[in-house]
Amino acid sequence: MYAIDYENPGGRGATVRNGQPGWQSDGSFLTPEGDRLTDDVSRAAYLRTVQDWIIAPQLRTVNGVAGVDSIGGFEKQ
Structure with a gap:
């Protein structure tokens, strides 16, 4: 099990480079x-x-991985 999140959620403490990703x-x-x-x-x-x-x-593509299920977030439609 793993989670995906933003580094520096909400931008707190993040280096800001306007115009750059x-x-x-x-x-x-x-x-x-x-x-x-x-x-x-x-x-x-x-x-x-x-x-x-x-x-x-x-x-x-990893050997031994039977499936990958997504939970949470909002699916783009």
Whole structure:
């Protein structure tokens, strides 16, 4: 079992580089794809997207892994 979360949740203590992916001075999070996440729901949905499309497929290639189930977050629809 594992959890996915932001480093420096809410941007507290994070290095801010406006215009670069990561926390921004206005409290939003800028994704590498250029999406600005301004609220908790959009940030949770982004973490779920990372889980479903990046992490889970990589874990499925590991010998002995029977399945990868996602719990929590908001599934993008």
